[in-house]
Amino acid sequence: MAETIELTIDGKKVSVQPGTTILQAAQQVGVEIPTLCYFEHITANGLCRLCVVETAGVRGLQAACVAQASPGAVVHTRSPAVDRARRTILEMLASTVDLSETPQVQALMADYGARPERFNGAQPRRPPLIDDNPVYIRDYGKCVLCWRCVQVCADDAQYAYAIDFGGRGFQTRIATAFDKPLTETTCVFCGQCVGVCPTGALKAKREYLLEQGVSPEEVFGLTRLQGKGKRSRRGPRPEVS
Amino acid sequence: MASSMTPDLSTLEPILERYGPQGRTRLIPALLEAQKIYGHLPETVVEAIGQALRVPLAEIYGVMEFYTMLYQEPTGRTMVRVCTSPPCAQKGGRAALQAICEHLGVAPGETTADGAYTVEEVPCLGLCDHAPAALVGETPVAQVDPGDPACWIEAPQETPLGLVGGSHRWLTARCGVIEPTDVEAYQSHGGFAGLRRALLEMEPAQVVEEVTASGLVGRGGAAFPTGLKWKFTAAAQAAARYVVCNGDESEPGTFKDRVLMEGDPLAVLEGMTIAGYAIGADKGYIYIRGEYPRAQRIIAQAIEQAREAGFLGRGILGTDFNFEVEVRSGVGAYICGEETALFESIEGKRGYPRLKPPYPTTHGLFGKPTSINNVETLCAATWILAHGAQAYRQAGTEDSPGAKMFCLSGDVAHPGVYEVPFGTRLGDLIEMAGGVAGELQAVLLGGAAGAFAGRDQLDVPLSFEGLKDAGLPLGSGVVMVFNQERDLRRTLLSLAEFFAHESCGKCFPCQLGTRRQLEIVEKVAAGEVAEVELEALRDVQYTMTNASICGLGMTAGSAIGSALERWPDIFRNGR
Numbered sequence: 001m002a003e004t005i006e007l008t009i010d011g012k013k014v015s016v017q018p019g020t021t022i023l024q025a026a027q028q029v030g031v032e033i034p035t036l037c038y039f040e041h042i043t044a045n046g047l048c049r050l051c052v053v054e055t056a057g058v059r060g061l062q063a064a065c066v067a068q069a070s071p072g073a074v075v076h077t078r079s080p081a082v083d084r085a086r087r088t089i090l091e092m093l094a095s096t097v098d099l100s101e102t103p104q105v106q107a108l109m110a111d112y113g114a115r116p117e118r119f120n121g122a123q124p125r126r127p128p129l130i131d132d133n134p135v136y137i138r139d140y141g142k143c144v145l146c147w148r149c150v151q152v153c154a155d156d157a158q159y160a161y162a163i164d165f166g167g168r169g170f171q172t173r174i175a176t177a178f179d180k181p182l183t184e185t186t187c188v189f190c191g192q193c194v195g196v197c198p199t200g201a202l203k204a205k206r207e208y209l210l211e212q213g214v215s216p217e218e219v220f221g222l223t224r225l226q227g228k229g230k231r232s233r234r235g236p237r238p239e240v241s
Numbered sequence: 242m243a244s245s246m247t248p249d250l251s252t253l254e255p256i257l258e259r260y261g262p263q264g265r266t267r268l269i270p271a272l273l274e275a276q277k278i279y280g281h282l283p284e285t286v287v288e289a290i291g292q293a294l295r296v297p298l299a300e301i302y303g304v305m306e307f308y309t310m311l312y313q314e315p316t317g318r319t320m321v322r323v324c325t326s327p328p329c330a331q332k333g334g335r336a337a338l339q340a341i342c343e344h345l346g347v348a349p350g351e352t353t354a355d356g357a358y359t360v361e362e363v364p365c366l367g368l369c370d371h372a373p374a375a376l377v378g379e380t381p382v383a384q385v386d387p388g389d390p391a392c393w394i395e396a397p398q399e400t401p402l403g404l405v406g407g408s409h410r411w412l413t414a415r416c417g418v419i420e421p422t423d424v425e426a427y428q429s430h431g432g433f434a435g436l437r438r439a440l441l442e443m444e445p446a447q448v449v450e451e452v453t454a455s456g457l458v459g460r461g462g463a464a465f466p467t468g469l470k471w472k473f474t475a476a477a478q479a480a481a482r483y484v485v486c487n488g489d490e491s492e493p494g495t496f497k498d499r500v501l502m503e504g505d506p507l508a509v510l511e512g513m514t515i516a517g518y519a520i521g522a523d524k525g526y527i528y529i530r531g532e533y534p535r536a537q538r539i540i541a542q543a544i545e546q547a548r549e550a551g552f553l554g555r556g557i558l559g560t561d562f563n564f565e566v567e568v569r570s571g572v573g574a575y576i577c578g579e580e581t582a583l584f585e586s587i588e589g590k591r592g593y594p595r596l597k598p599p600y601p602t603t604h605g606l607f608g609k610p611t612s613i614n615n616v617e618t619l620c621a622a623t624w625i626l627a628h629g630a631q632a633y634r635q636a637g638t639e640d641s642p643g644a645k646m647f648c649l650s651g652d653v654a655h656p657g658v659y660e661v662p663f664g665t666r667l668g669d670l671i672e673m674a675g676g677v678a679g680e681l682q683a684v685l686l687g688g689a690a691g692a693f694a695g696r697d698q699l700d701v702p703l704s705f706e707g708l709k710d711a712g713l714p715l716g717s718g719v720v721m722v723f724n725q726e727r728d729l730r731r732t733l734l735s736l737a738e739f740f741a742h743e744s745c746g747k748c749f750p751c752q753l754g755t756r757r758q759l760e761i762v763e764k765v766a767a768g769e770v771a772e773v774e775l776e777a778l779r780d781v782q783y784t785m786t787n788a789s790i791c792g793l794g795m796t797a798g799s800a801i802g803s804a805l806e807r808w809p810d811i812f813r814n815g816r
Contacts, residue, residue: 046748047747047748048749049750049788049789050749052787052788060786060788061787061788063788066596081787084780084783084784085750085783085784085788087780088750088754088780088781088783088784089749089753089784091780092749092750092753092754092757092781093753096753096756118773118776118777119757119777120771120774121760122757122760123756123760145746145749154297154300161297161298161300163299164297164300164303165307165591165746166303166306167306167746168307168574168744169742169743169745169746169752170744170746170753170755170756171746172746175306176299176302177297177298177299177302178284178298178302185298185299186297
């Protein structure tokens with residue numbers, strides 16, 4: 001059996017197996033580290049950097065979701081350096097993306113005293129909502145680029161490869177090949193991307209329509225292709241004028 | 242025009258037959274060749290490439306969207322790329338861009354109605370010693386004249402190599418002296434002596450020891466000990482190992498690697514071969530930025546010549562050591578100078594830097610142990626093997642042995658590459674280049690990712706320890722000089738634009754931070770920044786420096802931040 005690693009997180013001693021991340025080690029001793037892009041069942045990429053922590057003697061900050069626990073490390077999950085970085089990331093994010101359906105980030109912003117208004121006149125990312133199929137809508141104005149949808153669509157789950165990235169830098173976006181409607185791609189409408197989206201950027205079309213105040217009867221009409229699918233699942237016949 | 246017709250795929254077939262079996266790693270080469278045929282990348286062509294190389298279409302589109310030199314729309318038969326990075330902007334790069342656009346009746350990014358030209362504004366062509374510079378088709382053009390744009394696009398005159406000087410012409414001894422790809426001339430000027438010594442007289446481990454003893458550290462900017470890198474790579478357990486030469490020199494103000502690749506390509510190949518022998522690799526890749534078509538051409542020629550003469554290929558110098566080198570072209574992404582992003586690019590992907598650890602010495606190109614070295618580093622290894630570690634230590638300081646190539650640009654009398662021993666005073670180096678043209682205001686050291694030095698720092702010795710004491714970086718050896726006439730706010734804006742353009746977008750601090758930094762610096766340049774915004778800028782820079790994934794993000798705020806710390810008044814009122 002491999003030797004265990006002893007380290008200290010916020011003054012608490014913890015011993016873990018080699019290969020354990022700082023995030024997992026912190027969870028063992030009940031220390032909560034905020035995350036946004038991280039999702040347990042998807043390859044971690046350390047993108048959002050909200051989980052950064054400070055380790056004594058190590059330059060810069062480490063992303064706890066990917067940095068492995070090392071022997072004797074003294075980790076601080078809240079420090080002026082950590083808070084400054086987290087607060088700034090939250091502010092930059094909030095001045096870019098519509099976070100209205102991401103309550104956990106709003107809670108963090110209150111916790112860290114984030115003031116996105118410091119970035120007066122900052123350019124947001126607000127592309128128009130894409131409604132190109134009967135299954136789900138894509139409202140990329142709410143997308144934080146956590147990559148989860150791309151990963152489950154590809155090697156982390158579905159191997160469908162319907163979506164990847166467009167643009168780069170601040171202009172990065174989630175895109176189908178040549179920005180075609182999803183119905184013209186390799187999408188199999190498995191819905192996994194919708195399931196892992198943390199911000200409401202991807203949403204089941206029925207949920208979206210109900211939120212828009214469309215009646216359940218009409219919703220069935222709009223999200224079912226007429227005459228297709230099992231009769232029992234077709235729902236009540238819509239009375240669309 | 243071609244775009245309105247269905248492209249004829251038969252011309253593409255030989256390329257697909259050749260590249261298909263090798264799969265995804267051939268994606269970018271295939272796209273580039275297809276682009277040469279069709280002028281851009283039509284959808285049907287991309288689909289055929291995806292089928293042949295077995296790459297999902299969405300991922301190919303992701304690659305096309307990432308790299309600026311892959312085009313989805315028809316382009317002109319000749320691309321006119323005008324450089325507007327700080328050294329070129331100082332000398333009239335923007336005026337040249339405006340003149341060419343007016344002459345052709347297009348805006349930057351547009352194509353003329355007759356399909357002859359597309360004009361682009363580009364961030365740095367690595368021709369800072371020839372500022373203002375342009376790349377017309379595949380021809381680098383020096384000192385483009387805003388007064389006569391027709392002249393340099395219709396009959397572009399190829400620039401000469403450029404001025405090479407300095408007190409210690411070690412790596413540059415042959416630059417501009419011999420015919421670059423002539424193997425015999427190379428040998429009669431001391432070439433292949435290092436390779437001979439390594440292969441015929443030394444064990445691989447001894448080669449590593451020799452390089453370690455020389456104290457050579459990487460010349461790309463990170464300054465990692467080269468001997469140690471080779472040792473780690475050699476020690477890693479694997480069925481295959483690779484040598485990668487990083488010729489993606491894209492740091493605004495840097496052009497030394499171009500001078501070496503164009504002026505002494507065989508020394509670069511010799512260095513790669515020595516590295517291959519030392520670490521136990523039989524394959525090397527040299528990744529050269531897309532803006533260096535001439536360097537790519539010369540290196541490719543040198544590979545042919547070296548192979549013909551038996552210095553590459555099977556059984557080199559009668560030993561059982563085999564080594565091959567393959568050229569890969571960058572496609573317009575500064576981030577690909579980052580070592581792991583460069584691997585991703587060779588593997589046919591978007592240039593996203595990987596998380597480290599694991600490091601390239603164990604998990605590099607194709608997941609295999611890889612020694613990735615800068616062009617100048619490999620040329621220095623060639624020199625060290627030929628002359629010995631002790632000879633190398635004759636120059637420089639105890640902690641910074643040897644000589645270094647510096648790129649002098651901007652307001653100096655004679656811009657060019659100067660090779661001098663470590664420890665040379667900054668002021669002496671500038672004097673060597675003929676002194677400041679005008680009265681000195683500032684020096685940008687280390688490039689866009691570097692830091693500003695002031696008039697009071699001319700005595701700083703250019704060594705790792707001397708610069709560290711002064712709080713300045715060596716970076717890749719950029720010395721960009723600004724006289725009192727220059728509005729530094731304009732330069733800061735240009736640097737901020739550069740990073741916002743080149744951020745890959747992977748991690749949030751850099752993806753968002755480079756944009757927020759640009760927005761605030763735009764206000765600085767317009768003279769209307771609020772104090773609270775400068776405070777926010779400091780937080781953005783702090784966050785990029787400490788929380789980004791890779792070196793690009795970590796240094797994206799350093800030059801601007803150094804100016805903010807040193808000259809806060811410039812941010813508030815321009816002086």
